[in-house]
Amino acid sequence: MQIHDPHKHLIYQANEKRYDQMDYRRCGNSGIQLPVISLGLWHNFGHTDNLENGRDILKTAFDHGICHFDLANNYGPPFGAAEENFGTIFKRDFIPYRNELFISSKAGWDMWPGPYGNLGSRKYIIASCDQSLQRMGLEYVDLFYSHRRDPDTPLEETMGALHQLVQQGKALYVGISQYNAKDTARAAAILKKLGTPLLIHQPRYSMFDRWVENGLLDELEKQGTGAIAFSPLEQGILTNKYLKGFPKNSRAVRDPRYLTKNQITPAIIKKVQALNEVAVSRGQSMAQLAIAWLLRDKRITSVLVGVSSARQLKDNIKTTDNIDFSTSELRKIERILGKR
Numbered sequence: 565m566q567i568h569d570p571h572k573h574l575i576y577q578a579n580e581k582r583y584d585q586m587d588y589r590r591c592g593n594s595g596i597q598l599p600v601i602s603l604g605l606w607h608n609f610g611h612t613d614n615l616e617n618g619r620d621i622l623k624t625a626f627d628h629g630i631c632h633f634d635l636a637n638n639y640g641p642p643f644g645a646a647e648e649n650f651g652t653i654f655k656r657d658f659i660p661y662r663n664e665l666f667i668s669s670k671a672g673w674d675m676w677p678g679p680y681g682n683l684g685s686r687k688y689i690i691a692s693c694d695q696s697l698q699r700m701g702l703e704y705v706d707l708f709y710s711h712r713r714d715p716d717t718p719l720e721e722t723m724g725a726l727h728q729l730v731q732q733g734k735a736l737y738v739g740i741s742q743y744n745a746k747d748t749a750r751a752a753a754i755l756k757k758l759g760t761p762l763l764i765h766q767p768r769y770s771m772f773d774r775w776v777e778n779g780l781l782d783e784l785e786k787q788g789t790g791a792i793a794f795s796p797l798e799q800g801i802l803t804n805k806y807l808k809g810f811p812k813n814s815r816a817v818r819d820p821r822y823l824t825k826n827q828i829t830p831a832i833i834k835k836v837q838a839l840n841e842v843a844v845s846r847g848q849s850m851a852q853l854a855i856a857w858l859l860r861d862k863r864i865t866s867v868l869v870g871v872s873s874a875r876q877l878k879d880n881i882k883t884t885d886n887i888d889f890s891t892s893e894l895r896k897i898e899r900i901l902g903k904r
């Protein structure tokens with residue numbers, strides 16, 4: 565909703581019923597609950613994108629109870645742009661709601677030139693978090709991640725840097741992304757010793773990428789750490805958008821940095837078509853089926869979607885109407901995915 569202030573500026577007023585329709589799950593053994601659907605700003609928030617569209621997406625998210633926004637230092641393009649644009653929108657619309665928001669950022673991938681702008685050193689992580697806070701205009705982030713395991717930096721140093729951010733008041737909680745089960749166990753043990761628990765792991769997880777089922781989810785459960793699944797729709801493949809070709813405004817056509825047309829093979833489309841039939845039989849869209857299927861496992865605290873429009877986000881939010889599966893539906897999905 566928008567109202568006018570005395571200077572005739574439009575002011576965003578969040579939906580009063582924003583918490584009525586979303587479900588929340590506890591993040592591991594922590595005090596934090598997250599919405600079962602969270603919003604990621606990896607794509608569609610760069611300087612090449614339309615800021616008003618991004619603003620519409622963020623307001624739609626919050627109006628529907630999505631209070632967790634996920635960023636990283638290098639989201640753009642160019643690197644840093646998503647945090648800058650988020651900062652602009654935050655300042656315009658979200659300052660009154662800061663305490664209702666759970667905002668994350670990360671460092672671990674290429675950010676600036678030279679040996680201190682990448683990977684897992686204390687120097688990089690601390691400096692990068694400072695930059696992120698500046699770009700977003702925040703005093704602290706709720707969550708800061710090591711974006712990937714750096715095999716050449718002692719894990720004690722990387723985890724020590726995350727712990728230091730908490731001690732400095734720059735981050736409230738810490739997380740890791742894409743670490744394997746063994747490194748996750750070590751990271752959790754180091755952090756525990758330091759007195760900063762490992763709140764959450766952010767792995768890639770979808771119907772087409774199930775590596776987390778081979779030990780990681782068990783380890784997270786053991787550690788009392790939550791899990792938030794990224795690229796749950798395989799960057800759009802697990803929706804009905806590519807079933808009839810390549811739409812002009814799709815990620816694979818518009819922005820093939822990480823998803824190219826070649827990756828979307830006829831064999832993959834055949835699987836999505838079969839999955840889409842299951843979705844239709846459940847009265848769901850393909851995207852809703854893909855999200856619901858991830859949420860079937862209670863160890864998944866949240867599913868982290870990206871969207872290029874508020875309309876897509878509303879479609880995804882409707883998933884919460886039906887996340888239960890019958891045994892025969894699950895069996896059918898397994899047969900299609902070709903796992904068992």
Ligand SMILES: NC(=O)c1ccc[n+]([C@@H]2O[C@H](COP(=O)([O-])OP(=O)(O)OC[C@H]3O[C@@H](n4cnc5c(N)ncnc54)[C@H](OP(=O)(O)O)[C@@H]3O)[C@@H](O)[C@H]2O)c1
Binds near residue numbers: 634796
């Ligand atoms: N930790 C890491 O290393 C890492 C890596 C990657 C991502 N992430 C996080 O995960 C978030 C999500 O990743 P992602 O963007 O790859 O997620 P995704 O949800 O798998 O894919 C998002 C894309 O799917 C399409 N889409 C979404 N909802 C749709 C719907 N209802 N109907 C039709 N199409 C729909 C849109 O594509 P079109 O643009 O084609 O419309 C959208 O841009 C990121 O923003 C980031 O926060 C983390």
